[in-house]
Amino acid sequence: MSHDQAAAPLFLDAGEAALVVEFGRTVDPAISDRVLALDAALAADPPDGLRELVPTYRSLMIHYDPLRLDRARLIALVEERLVAPATRGRAAxxxxxxxxxxxxxxxxxxxxxxxxxxxxxxxxxxxxxxxxxxxxxxxxxxxxxxxxxxxxxxxxxxxxxxxxxxxxxxxxxxxxxxxxxxxxxxxxxxxxxxxxxxxxxxxxxxxxxxxxxxxxxxxxxxxxxxxxxxxxxxxxxxxxxxxx
Amino acid sequence: MTAALSLRSVGPGVTVQDGGRHGFLRYGVTGAGPMDPFAHAVANRALGNPTDCAAVEVSLGGIDVTVEGGPVTVAIAGGDFQVTIDGQTLPAAVAARLEPGASLRVRAGPSGVWSYLAVAGGLDLPQVLGSSATHARTGMGGLDGRMLQAGDRLPVGMAMSEIATGRIVAPLLERPAESIRVLLGPQDDYFAPDQIAAFLAGPWTISMRGDRMACFLEGPRLSHKLGFNIPSDGVAMGAIQVPGEGLPIVLMADRQSTGGYPKIATVIGVDLGRLAQARPGTTIAFRAVSHTEAVRARAEEQSFLSSGIAIEPLTRSVFSSEFLLGLNLVDGWIDAQGRG
Incomplete structure (x- = not known):
C-alpha cells in the first residue's frame, strides 16, 4: 500500500518502548521531507520520556519510556506537530x-x-x-x-x-x-x-x-x-x- | 593505587557493558548494552549503583578475577552460573566483598547464558559517545573496543562505604523461557493470519548461531504476503525480522540501528533477558500481548529495581564461620539488618 503525500501517517508499535510513525512505504524525497519535519519538530521541544529519534526513508522511529510518556499522549503530540510542523532546527x-x-x-x-x-x-x-x-x-x-x-x-x-x-x-x-x-x-x-x-x-x-x-x-x-x-x-x- | 579487577582467565564473548549508548542510533551507532538488561540492573542496584553502571557481562565462557589495590565489593546476577570465591561455592546471585588476592571464579552453571559482574562504584573506563558499552564489531567502548581477555585490568570507581553482602533476593531473575511475550508489528501486515498463527505457535528452537547481535530461531518456515524487502527502517531491540528464507531472527543488543526485512513482532522489554538467557537448543513459543500488558510488566520490574534490593545474609549452616569472616559477610549481615 502507499499513502499519498498528505495522508495521515500510520502509528506502528515496535515493542512497548518504540513507536514508528510511517508516512509511506517507498523511497521518495517528499515522504522523507515529512519524516524530517516531524523529527525536527519533536527534537526542538522533546516531551519528557522521549529517548531517541531515528529518521529513515519513510518513517520516524521514536524510542520512548512508556512509564514516563504514555503512548496515547505521544500519538496526540505527534498529531499536533504534524498539523503545525516546525521549521528544521538547522537549515539543510x-x-x-x-x-x-x-x-x-x-x-x-x-x-x-x-x-x-x-x-x-x-x-x-x-x-x-x-x-x-x-x-x-x-x-x-x-x-x-x-x-x-x-x-x-x-x-x-x-x-x-x-x-x-x-x-x-x-x-x-x-x-x-x-x-x-x-x-x-x-x-x-x-x-x-x-x-x-x-x-x-x-x-x-x-x-x-x-x-x-x-x-x-x-x-x-x-x-x-x-x-x-x-x-x-x-x-x-x-x-x-x-x-x- | 585505585582498586581494580585483574582478569586471570576470560572465556570468549566477555565484554564491558553499561546501560547502552543512547542518542546516536540516528547516525547508525548501535546501542549495545547488556543482553539481559534486568539482570545487569539487579547486579548494580544490589550494590547501590545506578542501574546503568559499567559492569562485566560474563558469557558461558566464564571468568576468573582477582582484585588489586584494595578491597572491592562485587555483585553477580544473571543466569544460574557457578560462582566461587577461593573455592567456596556461593549463590548465583550474590554480593560479596573481595579482599586483595581473593580469587573469584564465575562459570556456566545449570542454566542461563549471561551473568553480570558489577562492582560497587562501577567500572571506571573511558566513554565513547557517552557510554562505555562495548560494541566489538565497530571497535567501540569497553576496553579498547574489544572483548575482554586474560591480563586485562579494569579500574573500579569510588563506592559508598557500607554495602550489604549476601544472597541477592530477586525472584524475578527466575524466568523460564518457554513463553516469550511479544507485541505484534511493526510489519505484521506483511504476513497472512495463518502465518501469524504459525509464528506464535512455533515451536521454535534457539539455534547455536546466536551472539550479541541476534538470536536465530529454527522451526516452521514463514511465508510473506507482501514480499520480504522493505525500505530500511528503525530496529528496536527485540525486533523479530523474517528474511526471505522464512526463519525468524530476534535482533538483540548489538543489532544494527536499521534493517530492511519485515518485522513480524517485537519481544517486550521485560522478556528480552528471558530470551537472552535461553541456551541454544531451548524450545520456545511466542505469546502476543497488548501494549498495556507490556507496560504493566515493565512497571512491575521498574518498581522492583527502585524499591531497593534485599540482600539475605549467607548462613553458617551453609558456610564455615572462618570462610564467612574471611569474606566479611558477617559485617554484611549487620548492614543488611541496619538497612531494614
Missing part, C-alpha cells in the same frame, strides 16, 4: 565531498561500468555529476544512504557480497549510492573512496551530515587523496559545507 546544508575514483580506490568501478554499458571514466563522471540527498544513516556508525543516483548507473546490488572494502568507501547498489565509514564485506559496488571521515568520535562533530542535507562528490586523483587522507586522519574536516 550542501556538502562537497572529495572522492577518488582512480585505482586503487575505485575497486569495482570498471566492473560496475561494464555491467551498465559505460567506460569506467564515464561512470565516474556520471556519479560525480549528480546532487545527492542524505536520506538516512544505518548499518554502521556513519554509514550514509544517498538518494539521487543517476539512472544510467543505477545498478542492482550484487547477488553475493564481495570481500571487505576499505573504510570510507563510496558505494553504489540497489539504485542508491552510499558512503561506508567502516571496512566490511558488502553487496554494493565500490566505485571510489573519500578521505573524509564520516565517523570521528573524538572530533567535535563526530558525524558531519544530517538527514536531509545535499551532497556532491568532487573527483580527486590518488595523490590528492593521500594528502587529504592524512589531514582527515589528523582530525581535520576535508569536506566543504555551505548552507543551501
Amino acid at each position: 546544508a550542501l556538502w562537497t565531498i572529495p572522492c577518488c575514483y582512480e585505482p586503487p580506490h575505485g575497486e569495482d568501478l570498471a566492473e560496475m561500468a561494464a555491467l551498465m554499458g559505460h567506460a569506467a571514466s564515464e561512470a565516474a563522471s556520471i556519479h560525480a555529476s549528480a546532487l545527492y540527498r542524505v536520506y538516512m544513516y544505518g548499518f554502521s556508525p556513519g554509514f550514509t544512504y544517498l538518494g539521487g543516483l543517476p539512472e544510467a548507473i543505477a545498478i542492482s546490488r550484487r547477488t553475493k557480497p564481495r570481500p571487505p572494502h576499505e573504510s570510507k568507501a563510496v558505494l553504489v547498489g540497489g539504485g542508491l549510492s552510499a558512503i561506508a565509514s567502516f571496512a566490511m564485506p558488502t553487496g554494493w559496488y565500490v566505485v571510489g573512496r573519500t578521505p573524509e571521515r564520516l565517523y570521528a568520535p573524538e572530533r567535535t562533530s563526530a558525524f558531519l551530515f544530517e538527514p536531509g542535507d545535499s551532497l556532491r562528490f568532487e573527483p580527486i586523483d590518488a595523490a590528492t587523496f593521500s594528502a587529504l587522507d592524512a589531514r582527515a586522519e589528523a582530525g581535520e574536516v576535508v569536506a566543504r559545507r555551505q548552507a543551501s
